[in-house]
Amino acid sequence: MTDIPFGMYIHIPFCLKKCGYCDFYSVTDFSLQEKYISALCKHLESFSREKPSLYPQTVYIGGGTPTAVDALLLNRLLKHISSCFDISRVMEYTVETNPATIDAQKLEVLASNHVNRLSIGMQSSSDSELSALSRIHTYSDFLYGYSLSRKYIDNINVDIMAGIPGQTSDSLDRTVKNILSLKPEHISVYLLRIERETPFYRMRTELLLPDDDTCADMYLSVSSALEKSGYVHYEISNFALPGNEAIHNTSYWKRKPYVGFGPSAHSFICKTRYSYKKNIYEYINAVLSGVMPPLDEYSVLTEKDAVNEEIMLSLRLSEGLDLPYFKEKTGYDILEENRQDITEWISAGLASMNNGVFRLTDRGFAVSNYIISGLLL
Amino acid sequence: MKDRQSKIRNFSIIAHIDHGKSTLADRLLEKTDTVSSREMENQILDNMDLERERGITIKARAVRLNYKASDGDTYTLNLIDTPGHVDFNYEVSRSLNACEGALLVVDATQGIEAQTLANAYLAIDADLEILPVINKIDLPSADIGRVRKEIEDIIGVPAEDCPAVSAKTGLNIDSVLERIITDIPAPGGDEEAPLKCLIFDSYYDSYLGVVVYIRVVDGTLTSGDKVKMMSTDASFDVVEVGTMTPFGLRKSERLSAGDVGYFTASIKNVSETRVGDTVTLADCPCNEPLPGFKKALPMVFSGIYPEDGAKYGDLRDALEKLQLNDAALSFEAETSAALGFGFRCGFLGLLHMDIIQERIEREFGLDIITTAPSVVYKTETKSSGEILVDNPSAYPQADDIINSYEPMINASIITPTEYVGSIMELCQDRRGIFDDMKYLDETRCELHYLMPLNEVIYDFFDALKSRSRGYASLDYEFAEYRESKLVKLDILLNGEVIDALSFIVHESKAYARARKICEKLKENIPRALFEIPIQAAIGGKIIARETVKAVRKDVLAKCYGGDITRKKKLLEKQKEGKKKMRRLGSVSVTPEAFMAVLKLDDDK
Numbered sequence: 001m002t003d004i005p006f007g008m009y010i011h012i013p014f015c016l017k018k019c020g021y022c023d024f025y026s027v028t029d030f031s032l033q034e035k036y037i038s039a040l041c042k043h044l045e046s047f048s049r050e051k052p053s054l055y056p057q058t059v060y061i062g063g064g065t066p067t068a069v070d071a072l073l074l075n076r077l078l079k080h081i082s083s084c085f086d087i088s089r090v091m092e093y094t095v096e097t098n099p100a101t102i103d104a105q106k107l108e109v110l111a112s113n114h115v116n117r118l119s120i121g122m123q124s125s126s127d128s129e130l131s132a133l134s135r136i137h138t139y140s141d142f143l144y145g146y147s148l149s150r151k152y153i154d155n156i157n158v159d160i161m162a163g164i165p166g167q168t169s170d171s172l173d174r175t176v177k178n179i180l181s182l183k184p185e186h187i188s189v190y191l192l193r194i195e196r197e198t199p200f201y202r203m204r205t206e207l208l209l210p211d212d213d214t215c216a217d218m219y220l221s222v223s224s225a226l227e228k229s230g231y232v233h234y235e236i237s238n239f240a241l242p243g244n245e246a247i248h249n250t251s252y253w254k255r256k257p258y259v260g261f262g263p264s265a266h267s268f269i270c271k272t273r274y275s276y277k278k279n280i281y282e283y284i285n286a287v288l289s290g291v292m293p294p295l296d297e298y299s300v301l302t303e304k305d306a307v308n309e310e311i312m313l314s315l316r317l318s319e320g321l322d323l324p325y326f327k328e329k330t331g332y333d334i335l336e337e338n339r340q341d342i343t344e345w346i347s348a349g350l351a352s353m354n355n356g357v358f359r360l361t362d363r364g365f366a367v368s369n370y371i372i373s374g375l376l377l
Numbered sequence: 378m379k380d381r382q383s384k385i386r387n388f389s390i391i392a393h394i395d396h397g398k399s400t401l402a403d404r405l406l407e408k409t410d411t412v413s414s415r416e417m418e419n420q421i422l423d424n425m426d427l428e429r430e431r432g433i434t435i436k437a438r439a440v441r442l443n444y445k446a447s448d449g450d451t452y453t454l455n456l457i458d459t460p461g462h463v464d465f466n467y468e469v470s471r472s473l474n475a476c477e478g479a480l481l482v483v484d485a486t487q488g489i490e491a492q493t494l495a496n497a498y499l500a501i502d503a504d505l506e507i508l509p510v511i512n513k514i515d516l517p518s519a520d521i522g523r524v525r526k527e528i529e530d531i532i533g534v535p536a537e538d539c540p541a542v543s544a545k546t547g548l549n550i551d552s553v554l555e556r557i558i559t560d561i562p563a564p565g566g567d568e569e570a571p572l573k574c575l576i577f578d579s580y581y582d583s584y585l586g587v588v589v590y591i592r593v594v595d596g597t598l599t600s601g602d603k604v605k606m607m608s609t610d611a612s613f614d615v616v617e618v619g620t621m622t623p624f625g626l627r628k629s630e631r632l633s634a635g636d637v638g639y640f641t642a643s644i645k646n647v648s649e650t651r652v653g654d655t656v657t658l659a660d661c662p663c664n665e666p667l668p669g670f671k672k673a674l675p676m677v678f679s680g681i682y683p684e685d686g687a688k689y690g691d692l693r694d695a696l697e698k699l700q701l702n703d704a705a706l707s708f709e710a711e712t713s714a715a716l717g718f719g720f721r722c723g724f725l726g727l728l729h730m731d732i733i734q735e736r737i738e739r740e741f742g743l744d745i746i747t748t749a750p751s752v753v754y755k756t757e758t759k760s761s762g763e764i765l766v767d768n769p770s771a772y773p774q775a776d777d778i779i780n781s782y783e784p785m786i787n788a789s790i791i792t793p794t795e796y797v798g799s800i801m802e803l804c805q806d807r808r809g810i811f812d813d814m815k816y817l818d819e820t821r822c823e824l825h826y827l828m829p830l831n832e833v834i835y836d837f838f839d840a841l842k843s844r845s846r847g848y849a850s851l852d853y854e855f856a857e858y859r860e861s862k863l864v865k866l867d868i869l870l871n872g873e874v875i876d877a878l879s880f881i882v883h884e885s886k887a888y889a890r891a892r893k894i895c896e897k898l899k900e901n902i903p904r905a906l907f908e909i910p911i912q913a914a915i916g917g918k919i920i921a922r923e924t925v926k927a928v929r930k931d932v933l934a935k936c937y938g939g940d941i942t943r944k945k946k947l948l949e950k951q952k953e954g955k956k957k958m959r960r961l962g963s964v965s966v967t968p969e970a971f972m973a974v975l976k977l978d979d980d981k
Contacts, residue, residue, distance in 0.1 A: 009939060191934040216929035237934045252939055266939035273942050297942055308945055350906065369931040370906055373951035 005057035006269065007251040008085070010040065010077075011262030012066040013280055016101070020134045020203075023195035025264035025278040026064040032280060037073045039287040041080040043261050048084040054259070056085050058092045058248035062119075067097040071105045078113035087114050092247040094119055094157075099145035100137035107152040117246075118149050119157040119188075125178040126171050129164045134199075139178075146182060155244060157186035162218040164192055165207045172218050176225050185244040188237050189222050191215055216366045223362045236316045236365045253313045255306075263293070271306070274298040307332055308376045315372050320359030334358070334375055341374055382635040383563045387455045387592065388508075389473055391500060392482035393490035393850060397512040400544040401482055401553070402440075402458060406623055408550050409442040409454065439578070439590055439637055441620045446558045454557060455637035457577065459496075465725065466854060467671060468578075470499050471653045474669065475577045475592035475637060478506040478561030480553065481534070485511045485519035485541065488527045489817065491791045491850035497532045506561050509536045510553055515543035523818075531817050566634030571663040572596030572604070574632075574656040579647050581701035585617070587644035588626065591656060592637050594667065598656075599631040604642065605659040607666040611649055612659040613642035648704045673705035675723025676784070676855065677730055677834050678767040680711060680748035680877065681737070682719030684959075688743055689718045695741035696720060699733060706733060711768065715877040715961045716746060721768055727834055746959075748877050752830045755782040755858050769879040772865040775916050782858040783883075784830040787812075790841065791823045792849035799844045800824065807832035808883060827856060831881070866891055868898070869912040869919075873962035891921035899923040902966055909964055 014033060015026040059081065066074070081087065094117040095110055102120075110118070124130055125139045137145075149156060158179055162172055179187060192209070194200050200207060210218065223233055231239035235253060238246065251258055257269040263283040266275040276283060277294040286293040301309070307330050314321040327333045335342060335358075342358070345351040350364035350371065360368055392398040442454040459465075459472040473479060479500040483493055500507055509528045511521055521541050528536035540556055542549040578590040591598075598604070598618055605612040618640045619628040632638040644650060652673070655666035683692045696708045707723035724730035730750060737743050754766045757779040766772050788809070792800055797814070801824065804811070809826035816822045828837075833853065841849050864887050868878035882890050891913035898911045902925045909925040933944055958965035 189934070191930070191932060193934065212928075212930040213926075219930070219932075236932060252941065258939060260939060266941075268939060268941070275940065299942060305945070308949065309941060312945055312948055313941070345906070348907065363929075365932060367906055367928055367931045369933060369948060369951060370928055373948040374955065376949060376952045 004054050004257070005089075006054050007058045007060065007248050007256065007258035008056040008081075009248075009258060009260040009265055009267075010044075010059070010061045010066075010081075011260065011265040012061060012063040012069060013263055014063065014068050015065045016068055016098075017134065017136050018199075020199040021192055021194070023198050024062075024064065027280055030069075032284070033069050033073055035284050035288075036280060037069070037077050039284040040077060040261055043287045043293070044081060044084050047259070047261070054257075055089055056087075057089065058094070058251065059087075059090055060092075060094045060096075060248040061115075062094075062096045064096075065098045065101055066095050067101040067106050067110075071109050074106065075109045075113070078109065078115070082113060090114065092117055092155075094246070094248060096121070097145075097149075098135075098137060099142040102145035102148060104148060107149060111152040116153065117155040117157065118153045119159065119186075120146060120149065121159045122146075122179065123159060123161045124164060124167070124171070125175040126167075129167050129171065132165045133161070146184075155186070156184045157188060157246065158182070158184045159188045159190065160222075161190050161192055162222060163210055163215045165209055167210055167218075169214065169218055169221065172222065173225070176222055180225070180229050183241075185241050186246060187226060187231060187239045189219070189226075189239065190237055191219060219366050220362055223365075232318070233362065234318050236368060250317075253317050255309060255313060264296075266297075271301045272299070273301065303330075304377050306330075311375050311377075312372050315358075315360055315368060315375075316365075318359060320357045322357050323353075324356040332377060338375055345371060381633070382565065384450060385453045385455070385564055385635050386478070386557050386561050387457065387476045387564055387635070387637055388478040388480060388557060388561050389457045389459050389476045389500070389505075390480045390482055391459060391469070391473075391493075391496035392512075393484070393487075393492040393496075396482050396484040396487070396490070396493070397544045398458070398482050401480070401510065401512060401542070401550075402456060404544050404547055404550045405442060405454075405456065405554065406440065407547070408554060409444045439621050440623050441637070444554055444558070447555060448558070452558055454554075457637065465729070466495070466499070467673060467725075468652055469496060470503065470669065471575065472577045473500050473503040473505060474653075474667070475575050476503075476505055477564055478508060478557070480557075481507050481509045481528070481532070482512050483509060483524055483528060485513045485521055485524050486516050488520075488524050488821070489531050489791070491789055491823075491852040494531065494791065494823075495789070495852040497534075501532075507532070507534045508553075508556055508560050509534055509539040511536075511539060511541040512544050514541045515546050515548065527818060564635030566593065566595045568595075568597050568633045570595035570634070571661050572598055572602075572656070572658045573663040573667065574598065575667050576606075576650055576652055576654045576656060578652060579650040579702075581647055582641075585641045587647050587650050587701075588639050588641055589644070589650045589656070590621070590637075590639050591632070593632050593634050595634050595663065596658070597631050597633040598640060600640075603659040604640075604656050605662060606649065606651070607655040607657060607662075608651060608670055608672075609649065609654075613644055613649075615640050615642045617641045646700075647702055648700070651704055673725060675705065675707050675753075675767075676726055676830065677724045677750050677752060678721060679724075679730060679750045680713060680716070680719050680768070681708075681722050681734065682713065682716040682746045682748075682877075684744035684746055686717045691741065692720065692737070692743055692745065695737050695743060696722070698741075699736060703733075705729065713748075713770070713877045715875045716748075716959075719746075723767065727838070749880055750834045751881065752784050752834060754784075754863060754881060756780070757782075766881075769865055769881050770876040772879075772881055775864070780860055781863045783861045783863060785827050785856045785859050786830050786833060786853040787856045788826045788828045788833065788851060788853040789823060790826070790849055790851050791817065791821060792845050793821055794819075796845040796849060797822060797824070800841065800849060803837075803840055803844055804828065807837060808885075828853075829859075829861065829883070830855075831883075864915045866894075866920075867914045868894060869910075869914060870898070870902075870962050870964040871907075871909050872912075874914075875961045877961070887915060888920055891915075895921045895923040899925055902964060903958075904928040905965065 013026045093115045095115050096119045098121050122142045127138050160175055194204050226239045227233055233239050234245050259267045263276050263280050264278040274295055275297045277296045283293045323335050351360050390398045438458040440456050444454050445451045457472050457475055459469045481497055511524050525536040540549055540552040573595040574591040574593050576591055579587050582588050600615050600617050602615045603612055604615055617628055618632050619626050620638045653670040657663045683689050700706050705725045708720040711721040712718055756773055757763050758773050758777045760777050804826045809828040812825035814824050862884040863881050864884050866880055866882050867874045895911045895913055908927045911923045912919045913921040958967050
C-alpha cells in the first residue's frame with residue numbers, strides 16, 4: 001500500500017564550471033557521470049523496494065547542473081525513476097538547468113519523461129554581472145534557452161539575483177523588466193550571500209558588493225515590481241503567478257517529508273533530518289557495494305527543534321504563523337512572550353497580525369533573521 | 378638598653394615598583410635560613426596570587442628572621458614589607474613607623490624613580506635610618522656610580538659605601554645583612570611602661586578571627602590581657618600572641634617593647650583594627666595614643682554590578698568577605714535604571730579599585746560590570762547647603778548649584794628630560810597647574826603639578842607611560858578641594874537618559890568628551906531594527922549626537938535544498954548573541970561594548 005506522500009530530491013553534482021559564489025556541492029569531472037547515474041539508479045531502486053508505502057508527490061532534480069550530464073544518461077535516470085516509483089501521482093516534476101546547457105535533445109528527454117517544470121538559473125540580464133558571477137552563460141544564451149524550453153515545458157521558474165558585485169539598482173530594474181516581459185510562471189529572487197568555502201569568500205574584501213542598505217532597497221523594489229505585475233510573494237525569495245507556487249520547495253517550509261538522493265542531499269522523514277556526505281566518490285562506492293552512503297548529519301529532532309523549525313520556516317511564508325493554533329499545538333505562547341517586540345515590529349511596518357496570524361511584510365522579510373531569531377525558543 | 382632589645386632590628390624595604398624589593402626579601406629569607414632555597418617559592422612574601430602576578434605588594438607583610446652575624450651573636454630581624462604604590466601611602470607610613478630603619482632599594486639601571494623618592498621621604502618623616510641598597514648590578518646597563526651619586530644628591534643620604542647587590546643572583550646579600558646589624562638602631566621602649574602598640578596590618582582568618590600585626594612600642598602583651606583600641610575604645614580579650622614566620626604564625630608567651638608580632642582576640646572584622654591605631658591595656662592604658670592615626674578615606678568611587686542580576690547576593694557576599702580584610706574598601710547598595718542592583722564602592726585609588734575588581738572576578742568567579750570611576754565632588758547648593766557627591770547620577774541640578782569643588786592632588790613626575798615637553802603638554806591638557814621643575818641630574822628631572830584628581834583617575838598613568846616609553850614615574854597625594862566649573866554630562870539612548878553612563882566633567886572638556894563617547898557608543902551598539910539616536914546632554918541641552926542606523930537587511934534568502942538544520946543553527950546562534958546583550962533602556966548593547974564605552978578614556 002503506497003499511501004504516504006513525500007518530496008523526492010535528486011542531486012546531480014556536476015557543473016561545467018563552478019561559480020564563484022555557489023556553495024552547493026558539485027564536481028567538474030564528467031568522467032564520473034556514468035558511474036554516478038548507475039549508483040543513483042541503484043540507490044533509488046533499493047529505496048523504493050525498502051519503503052513501498054511511500055510515494056513521491058513531487059520530484060526535484062537539482063544540482064550542480066542536471067542538464068549538463070549526457071542526454072542519454074539523463075534519459076536513463078528519468079526512465080529509471082518512472083520504473084521504480086508510481087509517477088502518475090507526481091504533481092510537480094522539476095529539473096534545474098543552466099541556460100547554456102539547454103538544447104532540444106535534452107528538453108525532449110525531459111518532456112518525454114514527465115518533467116513538467118523547469119527552473120532556469122538566469123541570475124541577471126547583464127552580461128557583465130553574469131561574468132562577475134563566473135556564470136558560463138550570457139543573457140542571449142538565456143533568451144534562446146528560455147524560448148526553446150517554452151516549446152516543451154509549460155511551467156518555468158527563473159532565478160534572478162540581487163547584490164551581485166557591480167550591480168546597481170538600475171541594472172537590477174532592467175533585469176526585472178526583462179524577465180517580466182517573458183512572464184515566467186515563477187520567479188525566485190536571491191540575495192547574494194558570501195558563503196564560506198567559496199572563491200567569493202576568499203576574495204570578499206576585493207568584491208565590489210552593493211552595501212546592505214542598497215541590497216535591502218533592491219530586494220524591496222524587486223518585490224514591489226513583481227507584486228505589481230501580478231506575482232504572489234508567497235515566500236521570502238519566491239514569487240509565483242497565482243496557482244504556480246512551487247509545491248516541492250513549499251514542502252520544505254511546511255515541514256512535509258522529503259527524501260534526498262546523492263551526495264549532500266538532505267532528507268527529513270519521521271522527525272529525523274539526515275544528509276549524505278559531500279563526496280561523490282564515497283557515495284558511488286558505498287551504493288555500488290550495497291551499503292548506506294556515509295552521512296554528514298543525522299539528527300532526531302527534539303520538541304524544541306521542531307518548535308524552532310516551525311517558527312523559522314512558517315515566517316518565511318506569506319501565510320505566516322497562526323499564533324493561537326501554534327500555542328495550542330506546542331504550548332509556546334509566542335505573543336505573550338514577545339508582546340513588546342511584536343507590537344513594535346507591527347507599528348514599524350515590519351509585520352502584521354490578522355485574526356491571530358502573524359506575518360512578515362516585505363520589509364520584515366528583509367530583516368527576517370533578526371525577527372525570527374528573537375522569537376525562537 | 379636591655380640585652381634582648383639590642384639583638385632586635387626592625388626594618389622595612391622600600392623601593393619603586395620593579396626595583397626588586399620582593400626579590401631582595403626572598404634572598405634575605407634564604408640567607409638567614411629562615412626559608413631554605415628548596416622551600417623557596419619565589420617571592421614568598423607576596424602571597425596573594427594577584428600580588429605575585431603584578432609584582433607588587435598590596436598588603437603589608439611581616440616576617441621574623443634569625444641571623445647569626447659576624448660578631449658571633451644571633452639577631453632577630455623583623456622585616457616589614459610595605460605596599461609600594463601611592464594608593465597605599467598611609468599604610469606605608471604606618472609600616473614604617475613600626476621600624477627603626479629602612480632599606481631603600483634602587484635599581485642600578487634606572488636610578489631613583491618617583492616612588493623611590495616618595496617612599497624615602499616617608500621614611501625620613503618617620504625618622505628612620507635609611508640604608509640604601511643598589512640592586513640589579515648584574516645587569517649590563519647597571520651604573521652603580523651614577524646611582525650612588527643620585528642617592529646622595531637627591532635624597533641626601535650617604536651612599537658612598539652602601540651595599541651594591543644582585544638580589545637575583547644573591548651577590549653581596551651578606552653585606553646587606555651585616556649593615557642591617559651595624560647601621561640600623563636597635564629598638565628602644567620600656568617593657569615596664571603601660572602597653573602601647575602600633576597596628577600596622579591585620580587580616581581576617583576564619584579560624585582565629587582577625588590577626589592583628591603590631592609593633593610593641595612600650596610595655597608587654599601576653600595572652601589573656603584585655604586590650605583596648607584607642608581610636609574606638611573597643612576592648613578585646615587577647616587569645617594568642619606570637620611572631621610571624623614565612624610559614625605562618627608561631628605562638629609565643631609574650632611580646633615586649635621593641636618586638637614585632639601578632640595577637641588574636643576573637644575579633645570579627647578588620648574594621649575594628651584600623652591600621653595606625655594604638656593598642657593598650659584596658660585596665661592600665663597609656664596616656665596618649667601614637668601620633669598619625671587616620672581613618673582611610675576612599676578617593677575613587679565606582680559602581681559595581683553583577684553582569685547577571687541574579688548574582689546580586691553573591692556580589693554582596695564577595696564584597697563583605699573582601700572588606701573583612703580591607704578596611705579601606707567601602708560599599709553601599711545602589712540601584713541603576715540601566716544596570717539594576719549593585720553597589721557603589723569606594724577605593725583608595727585606581728590600583729586599589731583594579732585589584733578589588735579583579736579579586737571579585739577571580740576569587741569569587743563573578744562577572745561584573747563597573748561604571749566609570751568618579752572622585753568625590755563637593756557642591757554648595759541653594760537647596761541643601763554643601764553636599765559631597767561620589768556618584769554622577771546624584772549630582773545636583775545645575776540651577777541648584779552655587780559653587781562646585783573638585784579634589785586636587787600634588788603630582789610628582791620623574792622623567793628622562795627628553796620627554797618633559799610631551800609630559801608637560803599632557804599635564805596641561807589634563808588641566809594641571811605647573812608648580813615647579815627640578816633637574817635631578819643631567820638626564821632626568823622631576824615635575825610638580827597640581828592636578829584635578831578626576832583627570833588622573835582615567836587614563837593619565839597610561840598616557841604618561843606611553844609618552845615616556847614607560848620611563849616616567851608618578852606619585853601623588855591629595856592636596857585640596859578647589860572651586861571648579863563642573864558639569865554633569867548625561868548620555869541618552871533612544872531619548873532615555875542612561876544613568877550608568879552619566880559623568881561629571883570640567884566645562885572645558887564637556888564637548889570633546891561628549892563627542893567622543895557618542896562616537897564610541899555608535900561603534901559599539903549593534904544595529905537594531907530601529908534607528909537609535911545617541912545624544913549627550915548637559916542639563917536639557919543636547920551637545921553631541923550620533924545615530925546608529927537601523928538594520929535593513931538580515932535575511933537568509935536561499936532556504937531550500939532542505940538544509941534546514943544549518944539555518945536553524947545560525948538563527949539560534951543569533952538568538953544566543955542577543956541573549957547576552959544588556960538592555961540599556963530600550964537599547965541592547967553587548968557587555969563588551971558596554972565595557973568599551975565605560976573605559977572610553979583611552980588616548981588613542
